[in-house]
Amino acid sequence: MPEGHTVHRLAAALARGFGGQRVRTSSPQGRFADAEALDGHVLLGAEAAGKHLFLPFAPSADVDPTGPAVRHVHVHLGLYGSWTFAGDPGTFDAHAIGAPRLRIGEREEGLASADGGSRDWRRIVPRETVRLRIAGPHGLADLTGPTACEVLxxxxxxxxxxxxxPDPLRPDPDGSQRRRFVDGIRRSRSTIGQLLMNQQVVAGIGNIYRAELLFRARLDPTVPGRDLTAGMLEDMWEDLVALMAYGARTGRIVTTQPEHREIEARIVERSRGTRQNGDEDPGVVPREQSFYVYHRQTLPCRLCGTVIRSADMGGRTVFWCPRCQSVRSRRASWSRQHPAAPWAVEER
Known part of the structure; x- marks a missing residue:
């Protein structure tokens, strides 16, 4: 399932490509009947909150964005949802955001072209699986496979x-979101591994960020939230903000330090593997080098050589190193113990 950084990246792309413009909307699949009512409206912008996307539509650009005339298309991508883009040069900086897709117009997973392969985006015919198409003066975006697509x-x-x-990628000028994160966890007897996957505790974290954040904090997934100190949780929040901001900029989750990436550069893949947007692009950090513990069960830890373990926790698989993640109560986090290994990852 796309994690929160993906939705923020998506909101930025949609706002850049269509914000303030009068757009055409349609539902080639026929499962989003409200597309007809929104056709010809102005898309005011885009908003991300956790794994949720909101697209505000209004009759004109001067409408109060908080007023009753605004209708919000609410999208949750779920496991398979994705937006695919095509347009004039420079309109979009990614061909797809969400579940990995081929380029728009390509036959396998994208869209079929009306003339058998023309690169003119205005002539691209949508596939029958497209739930919502948005077309503006400079490009188009197709939504396929979402769990939710509704008007609110x-x-x-x-x-x-x-x-x-609290969402680590939403503005937090007064620190109130960080405090909500800390207080919400310290009030709970649930394990930190369960709490990090609870969208009411922190919005936007998925299984990859959960596993990697706990490893970087050297924290056992089974420690109860109430046993953690405010200092530890504040460090975790700051680490999460930096990791997700990197993801929003690049479209990829990379949690490893550069000096660790060539060590045991393997993951245990499923049938299609742990795919990320941009895997086909040159110069990116390969997924085999991107994670410390996620999908590395049965492999040696990059830092200590101990075999990475996995187990079910709340219906999802949690991954951890039983040696590195030995912290179970009120002790300093990794960022304080290892000042030479800051949370900010090197951009490539």
Whole structure:
């Protein structure tokens, strides 16, 4: 499932490509009936909150974005959702965001072209699986495979936001989101591994960030939240903010330090492997070098050589190193113990 950094990257792309423009909307699949009512409206921008995307549509660009005339298309990508883009040069900096897809217009997973392969995006015919197409003056975007695609009014949007925990990628000028994160975990008897996957505790974290954040904090996934100190949790929050900001910039989750990437550069893949957007692009950190513990069960830890373990936790698989992640209570986190290994990863 795409994690929170993906949705923030997606919101930025949609706002850049269509923000403030009058757009055409349609549902080639026929499963989003509201597309017809929104056709010809102005897309005011885009908003991400955790794994949720909101696209505000209004009759004109001067409408109050908080007013009753605005309708919000609420999208949750789920496991298989993705947006695929095509347009004038420079309109979009990625061909797809979400579950990995081929380029728009390519036959296997993208869209078929009306003239058998023309690169003119205006002539691309949508596949029948497209739930929502947005077309503007300079490009188009197709949504396929989402778990949710619905229209909400302002109150409906707020209800979704109210049930979410703090999002590490949303602005936090007064530190209130960090405090909510710390307080929410310290009040709970649940394990930190379970709490990090609870979207009401922290919005946007998925299984990769959960596993990697706990490894970087040298923290056992089974420690109860109430046993952790505020200092440890503040460090974890700052690490998470930096890791997810990197993901939002690059479209990829990379949690390893450069000096560790060539050590035991393997992962235990499923049928299609742990794919990320951009795997086919040259110069990216390969997925085999990107993680410390995620999908590395039965392989040696990059740092200590101990075999990485995995287990079920709340219906999802958790991955950890039983030696490196020996911290179970009120002790310093990895960032404090290892000042030479800061949380910010090297960009490539």
């Amino acid at each position: 009014d302002g109150e409906g949007r707020q209800r979704v936001l109210d049930r979410l925990g």
